Amino acid sequence: MSMEASRPDAGEARSAGATSLAGSVSALLALLVIGCMLLVALEALFAVPLLSILTLWPDAGAAATVAGAVMVCAGIFAAVLLPRLAGSWLASVTDLIKAPPLRAWLLGMLLLGLVLRLVWVSVFPSVPASDGATYLQLAQSLASGEPYETAGTRAYWPPGYPLLLTPVVAIAGTASWGYIGLNLVLFAFSVAGAYVLGARALGSETVGRLAALLVAVWPNLVMMSSVPAKELVIVALIPWWLVAVMAVDHHGPSERSIAWRSMLGAGTLGGAAALVQPSLLLLPAVLILYDLLARRGFWCLSARLGVLLLCMALVIVPWTARNYAVFGEVVPISTNGGSNLYRANNPLATGGYVAQGEVDVESLPELESSSRGFELAVDWIVNHPTAFLELAVWKQVLFLGDDANGAYESLKRGGGTDSTATYALAKAAANAAWLGAWVLLLLLLFRRLPLRLDGFSPPLLTLFGTFLYLWALHSVFESGGRYHVPALIPLLICTGAGVVDAASRAKRLVGESDNRERPAPxxxxxxxxxxxxxxxxxxxxxxxxxxxxxxxxxxxxxxxxxxxxxxxxxxxxxxxxxxxxxxxxxxxxxxxxxxxxxxxxxxxxxxxxxxxxxxxxxxxxxxxxxxxxxxxxxxxxxxxxxxxxxxxxxxxxxx
Structure with missing residues (x-):
């Protein structure tokens, strides 16, 4: 009798122990994500003026460092004081955003974004250059029934974007209206995804509306609309991938099948994203982060991850089979990983793009170039850990210090203008918005830190984690401002949450001022x-x-x-x-x-x-x-x- 009575107690003890362990893991991960995001926000405030000054005056190292430090202090003060100094203004803005019917608001954001992009394209017509021109050429080859090949390589360039461009090129050729039209379609998906993700992830329709507005008017995204850019494909895919990953939280236990269908969608979208940008092959790590933060059991996490990976594989395998037929070896997507890693980690590396490293692996046959690049890169990292860490920090500066890639690609590289002043103004506008986003994200962190972990839901931390994934990845690989673009929408949703937090703080201050004089209107x-x-x-x-x-x-x-x-x-x-x-x-x-x-x-x-x-x-x-x-x-x-x-x-x- 006593033994039978002890069995439920033992089972309960094991269950309690598992729950306690899951809670501890979740809390540790949450603290890690919050700490990293706070670090990244301060890094971004420091990096923008630093990089801007060094771009103009390469020898102004001390002045650039001082400017970065001043910007960090100014950003912290702005984040702390903003709810009091401009909270009522933000409250009025959020009230205005909530006023129109949802359908009218989303349609308005779609039209606003389309108008801005069409005006930009009309005023600053650009020609494809560098990567964009290569992707167009590959799409033209596919549309003409020719082999997927350029400059003697047959799988160096990932196929996702050329495959998407192929029907466009088949209809429009290389005329600009074809890829610009595709960019506008991708923008529509991005606006819808930003709203749905913001409203669902943070449980706030206002945040979703703000996210849609920010995507519509975000300077860098507007400026990128005139050039063929694979980043715009990822911008459109990532929010829907996150919606699918987090969909399980919006259905009851009896609707688990909907969660599995969501995993099917997440796997399909993840596979498509990886074909466009192979560095996203490790994106399922964000799913693991989310499920651990949500304290999901081991078997539930494993099953969800298994379905996602299986669906990703089904999307990628046809291209892998094509590569096997071409090379006689397994190449999942592309052959550029090893050479890219080496060019980013060698004695001549700058953190950004360089044509070749100390050893010219680019001149080797395609597969040998990749394998040799991996070997040399790992060897350099292991034998030069200090130099690697210093370079990683500089890569973070490059990753965070500029959000004007669209201005560079469309105005400077694409020949959209000959005016240095216009180019400088476009870069300044884009980076001013970028700095504002980080101030609002700091505000969000400062407002919620006093609540401890209760202020940070698993979906919010997962949005942070998506951005941190790319930040960490490009601390190792080649870096630059364009590499954070795929995670812009998760970041803008957090920015919108910062606005809503400031507005709610202002309303609370007004509500507490019954015995004080009303603020001036x-x-x-x-x-x-x-x-x-x-x-x-x-x-x-x-x-x-x-x-x-x-x-x-x-x-x-x-x-x-x-x-x-x-x-x-x-x-x-x-x-x-x-x-x-x-x-x-x-x-x-x-x-x-x-x-x-x-x-x-x-x-x-x-x-x-x-x-x-x-x-x-x-x-x-x-x-x-x-x-x-x-x-x-x-x-x-x-x-x-x-x-x-x-x-x-x-x-x-x-x-």
Missing amino acids: VLGELALFTVAGAIATLLQFVILILLSTRGGVPVVLASTIGYAAAAGLNYLLNYHLTFRASRAHGSSATRFAMVVLTGIGLNALLMALLTGIVGAPYLPAQAVTVVLVFIWNFAAHRAWSFQSGSGASVARRVQ
């Missing part, structure tokens, strides 16, 4: 005025660009026409949304028109001054003009055109 009104102005400004830029580049209209006149058209839209948005004016339209419109006429004069005067006398390019000149006229408009409209009220309505909106 200026921040809330400025937030709404900024949104209305951004929409109108987008219209102005579209008109300016199309009239000046396609219609032959002089720049000053085109800018003036765009400003006038945008003013009408701006009036309606500000009357009904920003200031909620009670004054009759006749009076408000008259005053608004007087302010606008003054603004038109300022706009024309400043554009004439900057483009005619200073000699600045018209787009940077327009950007400076927009900022100055914006300040005038807000002050005049708030004080006179609409006469802002007591602020009660704004306080209600913030709450």
Whole structure:
């Protein structure tokens, strides 16, 4: 009797022990991921100014280091103070984002992104170069029934992107509208994936909406739309892969079959991603991370991983069979791994691309080049651990220090512009957005760290882990800003979560201030005025660009026409949304028109001054003009055109 009674106790003890072990593993992994992500955020803030200054002045090492340190301090202060200084503004923005019906919002983001990309492609037409040109040539060979071969290699280049391009090239040839059209389709999948992943992973529709907005307007992604880029394929695939991996959490125990179907989808998408970028062959490590964080049992994790790997193999095996027929040896996807590893780890390595290492393995036969490259790379790493670690840190700087690959590929390498100022402005805009994303991610970390591990759900940590996977990988292999692009959407979702956290903090502060004076309405009104102005400004830029580049209209006149058209839209948005004016339209419109006429004069005067006398390019000149006229408009409209009220309505909106 006593023995029988002891059996359940022993079983319960084993179960409790397994649960305790799973909890310990989960907690340790969570701490590791959080610590690494905090390190990466600080690295990114340091790397951007460091790399920017060294690119312009290679000998300015000390100044670049100081600039990086200053940026780290500024980023930390911004992350800490942002909820108090701009929290009400962010609260108003999030309220605006939540207001439209979901379908209308997603359609709007799709249209916004398409317009931005079409304008970019129209103004800065580019020609394929380097990798993009090679992939197009391989796709053309496949479309023509010729062997998959270039420069004497038959499997050096991974086949995923050329296979996707093949039907496009069969229809459009190498004309730019073919691959640009494909880029726009990939963008649509990216926007949808960003919303679904953000809403599901973090349980917040607002985060999903913000993620869709960020993907639509993200400078680097917009700039990449004019060139053939395999990174855009991965950008579209990764969020859907993560949705499939995490789908099990959104179904009850009786719906386990849906989880397995999700694994089938994850395996298929993972195999496709690996064919495009073989470095993603190890992406299932992210699934292992997720299941361990979620404290899944060993057998559940093993079964899910097994299904995923099997489906990946089924996608990849046909190409592996083709390689076996060509080489008589097993080559899973491509033959470039060994040579790439060696070029990134040898006495001549710089962290980025180099044509060859100390030993020219590139001149060897294809398979021998790969195997010899692996041998030499491993030998150098083992015998030079200090140099390897120093190089790994510099690779991290290259990985995190620039998010303007689209500007480089489309404007400089692709010949989109001859203007150094335009290229510099494009890079600055892209990297400013990149820095802002890391400040918001720091805010997210700082806001949730006091909650300990309760503030970091397994899905959120898995989003971190996806970015960390590429960061770690390219600490060993060749590095550069373009290598983080595939994980942009997980990072942007975390950025959106930072915005929502700051907004919720601001609302809490307002809710706790019942016995204190209400904050002035200026921040809330400025937030709404900024949104209305951004929409109108987008219209102005579209008109300016199309009239000046396609219609032959002089720049000053085109800018003036765009400003006038945008003013009408701006009036309606500000009357009904920003200031909620009670004054009759006749009076408000008259005053608004007087302010606008003054603004038109300022706009024309400043554009004439900057483009005619200073000699600045018209787009940077327009950007400076927009900022100055914006300040005038807000002050005049708030004080006179609409006469802002007591602020009660704004306080209600913030709450």
